[in-house]
Amino acid sequence: MILPPSLSIREGHLCVGGEDCNGLTERFGTPLYVTDGDRVLANYYAYSTALSSRYTQVRVLYAAKANGNLAILRMLGKAGAGADVFSSGELQLALSAGMLPEDLLFNGNSKNAADLTLAVQKGVKVSVDSLDELALLDSVAEAEGKTAEIAFRVNPAIEVPTHPKIATGLRTSKFGIPHEQILSAYQAALSCEHIQPVGLHCHIGSQILDMEPFVQEAEVIVDLAGKLVDLGVPLQFIDLGGGLGIPYRHATDPAPTPEDYAARVLPVFLQGIKEAGIRPAFWVEPGRYLVADSTVLLTRVNSVKEAYCRFVNVDAGFNLLVRPAMYDAYHEVVVANRADVPPLNMCTIAGPICESGDILARDRYLPVVRAGDLVAILDTGAYGFAMSSQYNARPRCAEVLIAGKTVSAMRRAETVEDLIAPMEDCTR
Numbered sequence: 047m048i049l050p051p052s053l054s055i056r057e058g059h060l061c062v063g064g065e066d067c068n069g070l071t072e073r074f075g076t077p078l079y080v081t082d083g084d085r086v087l088a089n090y091y092a093y094s095t096a097l098s099s100r101y102t103q104v105r106v107l108y109a110a111k112a113n114g115n116l117a118i119l120r121m122l123g124k125a126g127a128g129a130d131v132f133s134s135g136e137l138q139l140a141l142s143a144g145m146l147p148e149d150l151l152f153n154g155n156s157k158n159a160a161d162l163t164l165a166v167q168k169g170v171k172v173s174v175d176s177l178d179e180l181a182l183l184d185s186v187a188e189a190e191g192k193t194a195e196i197a198f199r200v201n202p203a204i205e206v207p208t209h210p211k212i213a214t215g216l217r218t219s220k221f222g223i224p225h226e227q228i229l230s231a232y233q234a235a236l237s238c239e240h241i242q243p244v245g246l247h248c249h250i251g252s253q254i255l256d257m258e259p260f261v262q263e264a265e266v267i268v269d270l271a272g273k274l275v276d277l278g279v280p281l282q283f284i285d286l287g288g289g290l291g292i293p294y295r296h297a298t299d300p301a302p303t304p305e306d307y308a309a310r311v312l313p314v315f316l317q318g319i320k321e322a323g324i325r326p327a328f329w330v331e332p333g334r335y336l337v338a339d340s341t342v343l344l345t346r347v348n349s350v351k352e353a354y355c356r357f358v359n360v361d362a363g364f365n366l367l368v369r370p371a372m373y374d375a376y377h378e379v380v381v382a383n384r385a386d387v388p389p390l391n392m393c394t395i396a397g398p399i400c401e402s403g404d405i406l407a408r409d410r411y412l413p414v415v416r417a418g419d420l421v422a423i424l425d426t427g428a429y430g431f432a433m434s435s436q437y438n439a440r441p442r443c444a445e446v447l448i449a450g451k452t453v454s455a456m457r458r459a460e461t462v463e464d465l466i467a468p469m470e471d472c473t474r
């Protein structure tokens with residue numbers, strides 16, 4: 047197997063950022079998420095360099111939902127990233143990580159008055175998703191005595207080759223304003239007293255490995271930008287969203303880089319803004335690409351069972367990694383304490399949750415696996431812990447960050463008390 051850059055093998059043991067996974071689980075227990083912080087930063091710099099070498103006004107907004115750990119937000123903020131936030135909670139996380147309000151964009155198709163009030167009070171720009179939201183924001187801004195700076199989220203109606211549940215720019219998607227209605231939306235915004243339209247926003251989906259949809263998106267958006275100039279909208283930024291995928295199947299998936307993205311998309315953007323006679327900033331919102339390959343989920347083998355197939359029963363399930371159950375996602379698997387042994391048997395990695403769908407990996411050739419072994423599920427830094435739950439009354443596990451030579455918990459494991467506490471006051 048081709049290992050991603052943050053992984054290596056030493057004396058048969060899988061290492062993350064140079065740290066032996068077996069040692070880490072002795073110290074922190076299992077299940078355990080382990081993140082190589084240097085890899086997150088390298089991914090961020092790959093993005094910002096590829097873009098800023100082609101255009102001077104670039105901003106990379108990390109999509110905080112991919113991995114909302116405060117330590118990761120802090121690290122990315124320090125490196126210069128802003129954030130795409132999708133809830134009041136994410137907005138407050140990003141601010142408490144030290145990110146600046148002007149470096150955030152508040153997205154979401156269903157925000158309420160409290161969400162919009164928070165954005166206005168903090169001075170965070172809003173990506174408005176409907177005319178109802180525009181009216182609500184205008185009244186919220188009036189009540190606060192402020193002007194809200196906005197973009198509209200455009201639905202460009204683009205077919206994207208990814209899992210339908212993570213394609214967001216389809217004509218049928220719940221996100222954004224249909225592109226044929228967008229000019230009248232901006233006209234409405236211009237006539238609102240407490241709204242200033244300053245941007246144009248789009249995001250077509252996630253885990254996209256083909257650059258063509260991004261090129262199409264850029265074409266649709268710069269075309270719209272030209273029309274907005276004619277309307278008199280002072281466009282300060284164009285935000286093309288996130289969506290660059292990673293090669294989860296290490297041997298066979300294409301592995302496009304931010305350089306590939308920038309080389310295809312920036313020329314379309316630059317040509318478009320030249321024709322429109324404007325120089326707005328170029329914003330992107332990568333989530334998955336920055337964090338996915340930085341992290342492994344380490345899980346202990348409780349038992350091995352020969353049944354319909356060889357089930358390897360581990361202590362992490364879709365409570366901690368829902369992607370396989372939810373999106374049929376594929377994650378590579380390594381037996382972390384026998385990482386240099388060639389594969390022998392076909393195994394299915396099953397979680398401990400009371401659902402037949404709780405399978406982390408199906409039909410994989412692995413070295414002989416026994417109870418007590420340690421299994422690593424790779425590329426779990428994006429939409430892994432972030433989508434975890436306490437289903438089956440399982441406290442969430444700890445997360446560990448490796449930054450240079452420093453190893454530290456960036457989130458403690460939950461306990462049974464954490465499960466009971468929210469109910470205690472109510473039941474007396």
Ligand SMILES: *Cc1c(COP(=O)(O)O)cnc(C)c1O
Pocket residue numbers: 109111112130132153249251252253287288289290331332333334335428
């Ligand atoms: C989820 C999301 C992103 C990030 O998507 P990735 O596939 O993780 O890069 C960016 N922008 C918006 C609006 C999103 O909802």
